Amino acid sequence: MSENILSVRNLTVKYISRETGVCHAVNDVSLDVKKGETIGLVGETGAGKTTIALSILRLLPMPPARIVSGEIYLQGEDLLKMPEGGMRGIRGGRISMIFQDPMTALNPIDRVGDQISEMIKLHLDLNNAQAAGKAAEMLEMVGIPSTRFNDYPHQFSGGMKQRVIIAIALACRPELLLADEPTTALDVTIQAQVLNMMKGLKNELGTSMVLITHDLGVVAETCDRVAVVYAGEIVEIGTADAVFEKKSHPYTVGLFNSLPDITGERKRLLPIAGLMPDPTALPEGCKFSPRCPACGEACTKGPVGLRLESGTHFVRCLKAGQ
Amino acid sequence: MPSANAAARAQGPYENVVVRQRSMFRQIVDRLVRNRSAMIGFCILMTIVVLCLLAPVIAPEGYNAQNLLEKFLTPSLRHPCGTDNLGRDVFARILYGGRVSLFIGFASTLFAAAVGIVIGLFAGFSGGAADNIAMRFMDVLMSIPAILLAITIAAALGTGVSSAIFAIGISSIPIFARLTRAPIIQLKNEEYVEAARSINAGRLRIMFGHLLPNIMSPLIVQVTVNVALSILLAAGLSFLGMGVQPPSPEWGAIITSAMVYIIDHSYLVTMPGIAISLTVIALNLFGDGLRDCLDPRLKI
């Protein structure tokens, strides 16, 4: 479990547009994904989680997006320096992605089977018939009878579509799966099904996974490690056990406090006051300082670095542990 | 206003947010002013309209003043568009002709819009047999090419400005009827219509007071585009000898009467055509801008 599949080093991404100015979407993010592990990226909408995932596949719309600095290593190769042709081999072949909204992620005019075999034909050396056979196999694998190979997306429900998307993503046995809120758009009952299926398939195929979510329950259920993202920065990262056990960053604490507590110790939800800072005008010092109950004078002065909390648990807070 | 701000802050976090209330019309005008294509179109159009309105001032001799000593003069400072076979100043003719062309364009569009919208409203709102009959009639009108429908109607009515307006107007009724009916069918079951019914609002009041304002955006855009189309169609009609007749200086008629001389005096054809094209460009640009401003969803 020690080999790093993916290492993101000091990634900084900005969105530059004439109307809104420079938006600091991702600021100096470093992240390692080990072989076979699942790491959760947790944070509010707009924190920059999706941007991180899209940067890894180099799928950011450029312009307006621009990767200002950083390196992304896939087993030692820097993806950001790779030519576009080589990148196409990575996308889908070695890293694949599941998008948030299954309703719109499938091409409405192609048969679902063909959409799976498109992926297979791009990355595996198979002829049409073999690719179709493999695609049918993938459909069965995600729990859809292969008789529905020739159906179109509009004939499927949301949960079924997400299964098809998962089948596409896993068809070429990628080393890394980027799952961007794979269950957010689904009904609660379907969410658990899909999540369990993903977990099972991931273990079966030995894939590593980056799971983007804002649902702490999902993290607790599936992730080995967790990184909390706030305003484009990782504010806390560590094993899921460590982070859940000892929430160190005030933002993480706030996230947990805004969950309903079914043990009934807390009567009311405690929302985090205020809003996420405008990414075009981030505050000086700690990005969370304007909303932080423990904010001190030093917090608003200079940049705050990640500090070792314990073991492999890091926190970006001056006050943590005090 | 520091004291007001302080008072506002004391009341709560939202009080210092200044909400500027503006009417929808003002908002749209504001957006239009900032829209480049709308403004370019508007400026060209206004220039043309003002020039045409000022025709008697710019060219006091009128559009029919002949001067046989000055036939076929090529464009110069004194005659910006040259003179024709009778020594008439083409620029003056274009200015006066613009009044006719623009009038035909706007009048036929307003006629078509008025009739088409009423048909579409009643058909869409009533549904059933009335809807079916009205829409099949629109199908019939749409199955005849616009130019052909216009020339047959013009043949029946005789040549002239008013019959051109009528002929062109009729051929654009279906597009307005359809543009009105399609959203009405969806909107008539909305809850605000239900609400209006529940307070005993009459059919007419619901149709014109509640439904029509909600579907105005595409109709307004279509009016702009349709004026352009009507000007083109009117010119085509004159060209076929079925529209406004020479010596009237309608733009298409100027071109038609110059046809005989195109070999040696092509500017006689070129100049009025440029006038038509500029006007249509202006209207289309304005229509594009208007669409972006009225329906931001469509903007890409």
Added chain:
Amino acid sequence: MARYVVKRLIFMIPVLLGVSFLIFVILFLTPGDPVDVILSGQVTEDVREAWRESRGLNDPFFVQYFNFIGGIVLHGDWGSSFVNGQSVTGDIMLRFPNTFLLACLTTVIACVIGILLGVFTAKHQNTWLDTSFSVVGMVGISMPQFWLGLLLLIWFGLNLKWFPVSGFDGPRYWVLPCVALGVQNAAILLRFTRTSVLECIRQDYVRTARAKGQTESVITWHHIVRNALIPIITTVGTLFGGALGTAMILEQVFSINGLGRLMVEAIAMRNYPVVRASVLILAISYSIIYLVLDLLYAAVDPRIKADFEGQSFFGRGRFFAARAKKTGHFPKGGGAHA
């Protein structure tokens, strides 16, 4: 699907009856006695009366109308020309191919240029190339077609003598009229294609295809353009129909013996049988074009196909609502919606 086609063909009948009735009414109301135009003024009243009688012009309106419809339905007789007494079908069949060829060539040229440029400008949105093609397109849309035809005729026909200026007898004759008619159509198609492609270009399934590692050209032509095709097909259809109609004006400019010119002459001559039959032929062409369009929609989009196949035989209202929803917007840009 066959059932759907039969249904559509049956529903064409009332529309065509409506067209024939409308044109009959308009011509009936048209002032001017055909006798005055066709026979010279020197003949006696008896001769004129006999002429009127033999052409059925003295019959009441509805008798004339039913004779006309009855002739077509029962005997395949579309009427006889007032001028030469020959069956009008001969004249029409001689002229229609020219008009049809002109419309076809124009549409093909417009499709190739308009769609390619539309996709290109959409892919390069907001660059100087996009802006300049948009400006060119706007100018193309706004020029009167007969005026452009005249300009081409003056420059390339009369001055440079590259192409013949009248007739329609071979490829060299086709160039100028097709360009005159095609420029506007290409410009309209460019605008529609661009808008439609831009609507699809940011769709999630395009990102999915990129995430699969698909090549950019397959993404463009398979994933984006095929999804953008429905409004494009609608535009191509309306443009083709429009070209059949507006060909009339260019036939006049380039002295082409087409249906349009025949009709203009016939209207001037009060030669009603020719006008009626020509209008009806055009209306039938229109209806067939719209049917072909619908079948193309079904071929492109499985959702529309399912919708067509799921219809009951008489569920017309639902069909139109569904089509309006699926085929998206009404014609947006300026241009001939004829």
